[in-house]
Amino acid sequence: MIEVQGLTKRYGARVAIDDVSFSVPKGEIVGFLGPNGAGKTTTMRIIAGSLGASKGRATVGGFDVVAEPRRVQSMLGYAPETPPVYGNMSVSDYLAFAAVLKGVSDVPAATARAISALGLDKVSDRLIDNLSKGYRQRVGLAQALVHDPKVLILDEPTSGLDPAQRVEVRNLIQQLAAGDRTIVLSTHVLGEVEPICQRVVIINKGRIVAQDQIGALSARGGHLVRLQVARPGAAEALGALPGVTSVVEEDGYLVIRAQEEMRERLAAAAVPFGLLEFSGRARLEDVYLALTKDEARA
């Protein structure tokens, strides 16, 4: 459904994304992962037709986003990280406006459907300026799906939301995926990806560093170990062991990437620092950290 081939975007000498290629089959939900500034938004805006690429091409449903932008945009819904809303409009007026722009034939029905899908009934008559951040985010999502698009591009849909709202939005995305809708979802919150997405594409510093099924990707980090120690100094000591390629600190845990199977040696080396917890099973998060933070350590 979405084909991206060799997409490159340069701003002067700075390269925002470099030779990015991936494809998303119809009906799949893909998580687009990467740290802030990795090029997620740039890639998504190019697919949505609000930014041009310096090189490469993107097609949606077989239509080139540059040659036939209107055809692409009529089947695509894009929710940017900052909701593209007019604060001085009411929620229902804004969604009706978005529906007209997107060429919907029955505007009142489409507006009502989007309002109820996003749980905006209570605030439909309120000015968007007066809504909480969570509701504004939902209005931003509502405009993306008001025309019932086949493809949804969601850029950090849960950013700035509280944990309860995150869960709501996540459930909503799962509902949206019902049927054969194709969804690309960008985030740097990994917990969001595992329950929703079948596949992930990881981008770092403008380049794709991995793309695979979630299960396969977790398995790929076979030589990853996650451990917690009581005393400081373990990172340096473990990092110095032969065979260790990286040590990353994350939320009080050390994520160690090794070239070979060396769980026993790592455990032994960690004991003097007061080993509290040790897990040899790689999680998606660990793979992600290892892939996106390797260079930072080097």
Added chain:
Amino acid sequence: MNALFAIARREFEGYFANPVGWVCLAAFAVLSGFFFVADIVIYTTYQAESVMNPSMASQLNINDALIVPWFGQLAITLLFVTPALSMRLIAEDRRSKAIELLLTSPVSSGVIASGKMLGAAAFAVQLMLITAPGAFILVQWGDPDTGVLLTNYLALFLLTLGLMTMGLFFSSLTESQVVALMLSLGTGLLLWIVGWVAEAGDEGTLKTVVEHLSLISHLDAMGNGVLRLKNIVYLLSFTAFFTFATAQRVEALRWR
């Protein structure tokens, strides 16, 4: 077509959801009323003088002595008011990122620019309507040439539309409304004062070019009640040019 009118309507209603629209409307109402009263006072003074002076009485008429100066003053006022009205048209959308909705909808850049222009045009009609009490008083208690009055209104409307569309273009160049305002104001004043240069200069190609460019020369020509195609075409092409330029700029925003 629906999208065009939806954009126009949103822009028009946006003026009233925003203090800037109301403040500009109020300021223009007060200033136009003030100029109207001042012009009436001056006119009645002339009238009183002309009782003693038959040659002056034969030359004095309400069209030249009241309508033309009043509309001239309205035009200068609008030169200052319109930049404040046009500055937000695209700059605000860019700053708030609401522009993404327009850019990612299946709507061409031409429709976006024309929709914004039509919204501004609808507000320009409001500006004309707010001066209607003056025109009503003239028709009710004076004996003006209706042709002169209508031609002046047409010229004033086309000028307002042109200035607002020029402001629309400058608004598309930047995310800063203040920058958009200064660009519109500066260019508007420049196009106004080149008229003085043209009047002062020697005959020649440059003078002709400057005269054609000058807003004032086209307005003066229409203000006297003479409806010439070239003046209407100038003011309309001013609007068309800046609408086209805005569409190009919006297209560039998509692909930059």
